[in-house]
Amino acid sequence: MNATKAENGFNWQRMVLKLYPFFVLGLLLIFFGVLTKGTLFSSRNIKNILESSFQYLIGCMAALFIFAQGEQDFSMASNIALSAILAAMISKTSVPLALVVALVSGIAVGCACGFLYARLPIPVFFLTMCIANVIAGFLGPMTNYQSVKTPVSMLNLDNTNLKLLVAVIFAVIIYVIYNKTTYGKYSRAIGASPVVARLSGINLSRYKFAAFVFTGIAAGIVAFFSICKSGGASKATGTMFHFNVMVAMALGGATTGGPKVKFRCAVIGPLIISVLTLGMNLARIPVGMQNLMKGVLFLAVMVLSDRLSRFDVD
Amino acid sequence: MKKMRKVLAGLLTGAMVLSMAAFTASAEDVELVNFKMGYFDTGSQDGTTVPLRNNLVAAIESLGAEGVSVQPAGNTPDDYLDALDTLISQGVDAIALPWVSFMFAGTPAAVKKCEDAGVYYGFYWGVDVETLGEDTLAFCQDSDHFMGCFYQQENDAAYAAMETLHNYGCDKVGYIGLAASNELQENSRDYGVLKACEDFGMEILVEQRDQNVTTTAEGGATTVENFLTAYPEMQGIVIAGNTQFVMPGIDQVITSKGLTDFKVAAIDFPDAMETYAQDGVLVYDAGAHVTGPVYLTILAANAMNGTPLITKGQSFNQQYIKLTSSEEIEQWVSIADEIVYNTDELLQCLQVVNPEFDVEAFDEMVRNYSYADIMARHHAE
Numbered sequence: 153m154n155a156t157k158a159e160n161g162f163n164w165q166r167m168v169l170k171l172y173p174f175f176v177l178g179l180l181l182i183f184f185g186v187l188t189k190g191t192l193f194s195s196r197n198i199k200n201i202l203e204s205s206f207q208y209l210i211g212c213m214a215a216l217f218i219f220a221q222g223e224q225d226f227s228m229a230s231n232i233a234l235s236a237i238l239a240a241m242i243s244k245t246s247v248p249l250a251l252v253v254a255l256v257s258g259i260a261v262g263c264a265c266g267f268l269y270a271r272l273p274i275p276v277f278f279l280t281m282c283i284a285n286v287i288a289g290f291l292g293p294m295t296n297y298q299s300v301k302t303p304v305s306m307l308n309l310d311n312t313n314l315k316l317l318v319a320v321i322f323a324v325i326i327y328v329i330y331n332k333t334t335y336g337k338y339s340r341a342i343g344a345s346p347v348v349a350r351l352s353g354i355n356l357s358r359y360k361f362a363a364f365v366f367t368g369i370a371a372g373i374v375a376f377f378s379i380c381k382s383g384g385a386s387k388a389t390g391t392m393f394h395f396n397v398m399v400a401m402a403l404g405g406a407t408t409g410g411p412k413v414k415f416r417c418a419v420i421g422p423l424i425i426s427v428l429t430l431g432m433n434l435a436r437i438p439v440g441m442q443n444l445m446k447g448v449l450f451l452a453v454m455v456l457s458d459r460l461s462r463f464d465v466d
Numbered sequence: 467m468k469k470m471r472k473v474l475a476g477l478l479t480g481a482m483v484l485s486m487a488a489f490t491a492s493a494e495d496v497e498l499v500n501f502k503m504g505y506f507d508t509g510s511q512d513g514t515t516v517p518l519r520n521n522l523v524a525a526i527e528s529l530g531a532e533g534v535s536v537q538p539a540g541n542t543p544d545d546y547l548d549a550l551d552t553l554i555s556q557g558v559d560a561i562a563l564p565w566v567s568f569m570f571a572g573t574p575a576a577v578k579k580c581e582d583a584g585v586y587y588g589f590y591w592g593v594d595v596e597t598l599g600e601d602t603l604a605f606c607q608d609s610d611h612f613m614g615c616f617y618q619q620e621n622d623a624a625y626a627a628m629e630t631l632h633n634y635g636c637d638k639v640g641y642i643g644l645a646a647s648n649e650l651q652e653n654s655r656d657y658g659v660l661k662a663c664e665d666f667g668m669e670i671l672v673e674q675r676d677q678n679v680t681t682t683a684e685g686g687a688t689t690v691e692n693f694l695t696a697y698p699e700m701q702g703i704v705i706a707g708n709t710q711f712v713m714p715g716i717d718q719v720i721t722s723k724g725l726t727d728f729k730v731a732a733i734d735f736p737d738a739m740e741t742y743a744q745d746g747v748l749v750y751d752a753g754a755h756v757t758g759p760v761y762l763t764i765l766a767a768n769a770m771n772g773t774p775l776i777t778k779g780q781s782f783n784q785q786y787i788k789l790t791s792s793e794e795i796e797q798w799v800s801i802a803d804e805i806v807y808n809t810d811e812l813l814q815c816l817q818v819v820n821p822e823f824d825v826e827a828f829d830e831m832v833r834n835y836s837y838a839d840i841m842a843r844h845h846a847e
Binding site for chain 1: 507508509534535536537539540541542543544547548549551552554555556571572573574575578599601604605645
């Protein structure tokens with residue numbers, strides 16, 4: 153029936169369902185723009201939106217491949233904490249070296265997760281949770297249960313323009329790999345059916361491994377900019393990051409992983425969360441009501457997502 | 467002549483009354499500067515956050531200010547820094563910063579943001595000024611906007627908990643608390659517990675610090691069951707964190723086993739604490755350390771009205787309410803919902819209203835905060 157409609161003309165319902173995250177973001181911008189009498193669009197608040205969504209933009213984009221493969225990475229928060237602490241420790245010697253350490257640490261943990269994911273027949277959420285716990289266990293003794301401070305000069309690197317540039321470059325790279333290379337296509341194929349993908353000759357281990365390298369890179373980037381932002385790192389750095397990435401991806405339209413996960417999900421989701429959080433605070437909505445509104449919005453997204461899957465919109 | 471004297475006496479009396487009235491400015495006579503006081507509100511409904519929020523809102527309204535709150539997106543320093551940006555973007559004049567939420571990691575950035583924005587700021591639930599560290603102090607040491615730090619003596623609260631257990635004859639105890647930390651070594655609850663062990667010859671038989679266990683009532687019940695199985699000689703438990711979560715389970719196990727001599731001393735007030743006191747289980751609790759933001763509002767209000775109490779940010783020793791018997795706990799619960807400082811008391815903390823109020827008087831007020839202090843101010847016979 154749907155196919156018939158589509159053949160006969162433009163299917164509005166299908167279009168709305170396909171682009172609903174954009175509508176949600178647009179409605180939120182209009183709603184809070186009116187409610188805050190335009191304050192939401194002041195340069196400072198635009199900057200606030202970009203600042204607060206930066207780390208989740210990076211995290212969501214990197215997690216696209218794992219989501220496409222129908223899995224999730226629960227080790228990202230611990231990976232960020234470890235990378236941030238190591239980078240903060242080395243930052244007293246050299247700030248560029250701190251960036252390198254953050255990236256190497258993030259990638260190393262990503263590789264460890266990827267290797268085990270590719271080799272062991274353990275559910276990935278369980279595997280990454282175990283790795284997260286192992287890392288968390290190290291963090292306390294490693295830091296002597298203290299925060300690690302960075303040189304104050306690093307706070308100057310907390311620059312919105314720099315973050316924007318990094319996010320754009322990262323987005324272009326991820327977009328190309330996800331949409332234009334065989335790696336992106338094969339990741340989606342694995343998400344659709346690992347068995348079929350394997351029988352089609354796809355090297356599952358290789359693609360599974362690489363997916364975690366991306367989240368490792370993201371963890372390194374987020375860790376570095378986190379210590380630039382706060383002036384230090386502790387075992388609390390990055391807390392709940394993986395959970396927030398999942399929520400952002402869901403709001404962006406990727407409530408379930410698999411081949412239907414689109415690049416746009418990773419961009420729209422973090423922006424929706426940032427606009428929602430900032431808008432409610434600027435509109436002085438009481439905290440209890442804020443939680444209620446978030447709950448209603450999340451529920452609405454779930455219902456829409458369910459409709460989406462029934463219509464098989466791709 | 468007599469008539470003239472009467473007229474002169476009348477004139478003199480009138481002049482005296484007028485001059486007294488002129489020097490004793492009542493609160494109604496003073497037009498207070500309206501300013502925006504920013505704060506963070508997590509929306510939590512626990513026994514510490516609710517009175518903290520209620521007292522802060524009451525203080526803001528009493529001192530002629532407007533409250534601006536934001537809900538951080540999460541619990542990391544980064545989330546709080548984002549929320550701080552939101553507060554600043556709303557044009558707040560002063561901000562109460564919960565140090566514990568920024569931890570050490572986010573403190574320099576928070577201070578820099580406030581300094582750059584030119585807003586008054588100070589920390590509560592944290593450390594003294596010196597402990598902020600050189601990096602942070604470099605931003606705020608000579609600042610006109612830094613109001614200081616309000617910190618509570620964690621070691622004292624823990625020490626008193628152990629002392630109370632000792633007084634009840636419980637020297638062999640189990641420990642339930644937060645993950646080991648020496649972030650504030652000299653001012654940590656652990657330090658107070660260890661010091662009490664040395665002073666009173668007490669012994670910690672076993673510890674439970676697993677957050678996965680100590681954040682549920684079931685975890686509390688399981689923990690105490692395990693403690694008692696492994697150490698039948700155990701006489702009591704000190705809870706140095708997550709009290710609100712574990713206490714229901716602990717109380718249930720102890721009462722169901724009929725362990726009338728087994729006592730619990732805790733830090734942070736749990737919900738329904740009177741029940742645990744009535745059961746004879748809870749004999750000490752320290753909490754209601756909710757006045758830090760109120761004090762920061764007082765400092766901000768004085769500064770905004772052109773009569774700053776302090777010229778340089780300094781440390782103030784904020785107090786816990788320490789309840790040292792089941793009876794005291796029950797009595798406290800009956801007044802726990804009260805606003806700690808009423809409008810009249812708060813207005814007297816403004817120099818424009820009460821010129822004699824100075825930083826010494828303020829410091830004394832902060833140090834005097836206690837159960838007895840509240841009873842004396844609000845419930846004197």
